[in-house]
Amino acid sequence: MLRLIFPICALLASIALLLVGSGLLNTLLALRGTVEGYSDSMLGFIMSGYFFGFFVGTHLALPLINRIGHIRTFAFCAAFTACFSLLHVLFLDPYIWLLLRVMTGASLVILYTVIESWLNGQTSPENRGRVFAIYMMVTLIALALAQQFLHLAAPTAFTLFAVSAILICLSVTAITWTRMAQPVFSDAPKMKLKRLWGLAPVALMAAVFSGLSMGAFWGMGALYAGRVGLDNSGIATFISCVIIGGAIFQYPLGRYSDRHDRRRVLAFASALAAIAALLMSFFSNMMGLFLAASVLYGGMAFFIYPVAVAHLVDHLDHDDILPGGSTLLLIHGIGAAFGPALAGQLMDSLGPHALPVFFALMQMLLALYTVIKLREVQVEVLENAGQFVAMVRTTPSALEMMPDEPIEAELNTETDHSR
Template sequence: MLTVVTSISSLLLGAALLLVGNGLIGTLLALRASAEGFSDGVIGLIMSAYFVGFLSGTWVAPRAVMRVGHIRAFAMFAAVASAAAILHALIVDPLAWGALRVLVGSCLVGLYMVIESWLNVLAPGERRGKVFATYMAVNFIALAIGQNLIRLYPPTGFELFGIVAMLLALSLVPIAATRISQPAPVRQPRVRLRRLYAASPSAIIGAFGSGLAMSAFWGLGPVMAQRLGFDAGGIAALMTATILGGAVIQWPVGAVSDRHDRRVVLAAVMALACTFALLAFAMSALGLWPLLVAMFVFGGLAFTVYPVSIALANDFLAPEEILQGASSMLLVHGIGAAIGPTLAGLLMDLAGPRGLLLHFALIHAALTALVWWRYQRSGTVNVPQAHFEPMIRTSPAALEMIAPETPAAADAPTEPRT
């Protein structure tokens, strides 16, 4: 395993630099927007724009890669995203920031797609899952590090935007310097929502709800912490605790989901996430440390909803359908993510900063009810279970690492399963 990781170390380093920068700019923009006097509703709209860009980039980026190749496409995306980071500091305007967030989202999904398609090709067949797990660990760690860079300078200055631009630009260096040959062009994701819904409505519910909740966390979590009176260290601690909870708690929940009906596990995870969101609501009045504990557990549960939903969908799909199903799940999650910050921002306008925690609770309560209703309606179903893979939302290219290796069948028409 160490040999495999060493052989892809340049790709992992490029991904780490990219993710640190992306983790920083999301939190930085939320805090700068708050300092500029933008309302929570407006901030929510700006943060939704990023996920709109991410969603559209899922279709745009593969065409760019096919046109100019992986390294040139990566350089193009990195240059545009780096310039956009600087423009945020030069043009402080909600409409301009919304447009820039769409642009950055499109570039970021292209950058992820280039790295992940390389990893997918280079990962040996018997170790693809371990390479995927290593890449996901890099994701969580780098995103957590990015949150803590807000401690260095005040968000009202230019310095942090400069750091973001440098990180995005430097991510190009290990990619451009690699001797690894370029993989085949990235495939355009194929989406079949009707087939996915026929296979597992509960999986679609989980993916959509996860997008609604977690995009609001990324976009408005720093705003909530700032409005609650926490300093830069407290804001970074809250974001880091939630992210690390997502990294740690996925493993035991995944092990349980591999042994029991995933719909029951999914409903239980959602119900517990609702409970800990409400507990965090209560703990927020007691100070930082009680809130951190509640958010650590909430993050672990909330981040788990999407991968459990992916595994649930895979349980009911034929092997040759899994990659298309993952692309469809990514679309559903992305639609929810594009809506989530806007809804949460409006609720925070009405209920104050802790309205974000109410948003988490309401979303997960509704999801619990829907998934449990579906389970009661269909009853117990015995199917061979796919293996759970801990993950964070990514591009379709990474999902090929955990899909069965059936390239010939992946593009073949499939018949619905009964």
Template sequence: MLPITALLTSVALLLGGNGLLGTLLAVRSQTEGWGERTTGLVMSGYFVGFFLGTFTAPPLIRRVGHIRAFAFHAALAAAAVLVYPLWMEPMGWLALRAVTGMALVGLCTVIESWLNAQAAPEHRSRVFAVYMVVTLLALASGQLLLDLQPPRSPVLFSLVAILFALAILPVSTTQLQPPTLSIAPRTHILQICRAAPSAAAGALLAGLALGAFWGLGAVYAASLGLNRAGIGTFMAVTILGGAALQLPIGRLSDRGDRRSTLAVVAALGSVTAMLALRVEAATPTGMHALFFLFGGLAFALYPLAVAHLLDRLPAEQLLAGCSALLLLNGIGAAAGPALAGVLMQRFGATTLPVFFACTLGLLALIAGGRRLLKARHLLHPARFHPMLRTTPTALEMLPEIPDTPTAQSRDPQRN
């Protein structure tokens, strides 16, 4: 348990810093007068970098090893963070966001492959669940650090860099034997669209909505007149809703056709987003309750899509299929801030909930239509697992995925 605790400590430090950084950049860009369209484009850079990092990180880890690769990516992330206040240009920040995304995916790949190797097959689901809980809580906690200093101060950037640097310590001092990093098989996205259209639509549209939330949620909160503490609380409450409601929603989906659950959850999320148009910052309790519910619904969509895909594919195709679904979600997350930023620039920052409502409403129509047109057919019945979009390595911890070299290469002291 202690080795896993050390790894989870690194995760908490990394994602706490990353959660603070995303909100800080959105708020700071607005104080610089860049506008929502430019801010959305800048924030999309992180997801583009995250996507590119899924290709660049594994070869580096195989070549230099887990610990050195972790130190490399952590140093890269910390250096990029320190450059932000020195390079106050939108295109510069766009490049830095891409670098940060590439660094974070490398760090997550190292951590997730090690967690996978440390978990016995019968405990993989539990380890995955604990990892996701730590991830969500760290992201939520990072939001609350926003009020420590004004956004124009370089102190918060330094704090993020310190958290990234501290994350190296638990990993660099471990005595665990590095695991083997497996090569995830590739599946074409069109194959996933044919096998499970609702899952493909769910991954893409959930990525659009949540990418816009991560990139521009703080801008929307500021448009309501919230101060720094209020913006951090708004972001944290929405994330905590995603942490609290995923499991109850998922357990309901295990009892019936997941397309029905996907359609209902997306429809409720769309309605909740539209209700947000009437939210006033003067009523923080109602606003927080509404966005807690929205977070719970919106954050459940991607894991519902994954569970539906797990139901539909044979065992030997599950890892490749989930990796393709992850790619679709990443494409949506990269496009979401840019598209929402254009709308917010033209019609006002408070139209972000309209973007959420339209995106989730479209998903509800697709999933509901597929439920009516085609009967349920399960090739590989699966369970729902709460999750965020992560790297393909983490998906190997799902109990439905057959054992891979990473999962089999465990510390010899445990065998």
């Protein structure tokens, strides 16, 4: 493990610091927006702006990296991202916040692309499965850790915005310290939507509904927790519990899906996520049960997108994995862009508990659709079944790190060689 981590520790440190800073800012904006009196629907549009910027940034990353290189691109975008973090507290206007979220999303996706393409370039084929797993573990730990900074100060203070900017700036120091050669970066091809639908319609719909629900969680989860009476500490704990649930359940569920029909596993996970979301609403006044339901919801909801990717890979030839995965990622991103805005409108009209109801509705629609497809085609015959890989939504560059062979096989091969 250490032999794998040491050569890429600078890249992992950079992404960890970046995610802690940006993750803190994401939660902080929901809390500060509430204090400033922004409506739930307005906050929903502001949070949707981030995912719209994420989509725009994917088209800007390649030209920028090819023009000035990986390190300069990272420093360039990190500087802007840190500035955007501070500008939120200097200009307390919802429309300026909306613009800042769009620009933040565009900058961050370019930063993620720099790290992920660099990791991919530094990873040998026999190690890429384990490196991808390490990268995803660092991602989830950083996002959970980010919430704990809410204990430092009130959202009305300048302190937390400054901490976010400092962490983003520190991410530059780690990557500029590295002496690794910069990789050659190429654009990720896309697969036509019609072909994707023909190959794996369940994967496509899972990406849509997962995007809607996860976008709503990242954008409105902290706002919901505050609306139901949690203080800053409780909000941090709630968000962390959902993320921790996602980290705990992905691997065992993924291993199970490798040996069974993924559509059945997907239907079960989405139905259980819907139940857990309703339990979150029902137990919102009972902290222990509320957090337990949050862990369960996170475990199921975070599982949906990676199992959709694995289901799609089951139906693709090797050369089609990257374009197919890139298109699925785009569909997930479109759903994530609409999720906060839709959830915000519902919360404005029906109250805070509309958010878990929105989660439940998205997950139940996915479960129903998957069951319908299961009844149409009861058993899938797969010649080259893929392997589940735990992940969160990322950039197309990271898809190239996904293993072609099971990680266990890599480990066995390495053991045989050592003998």
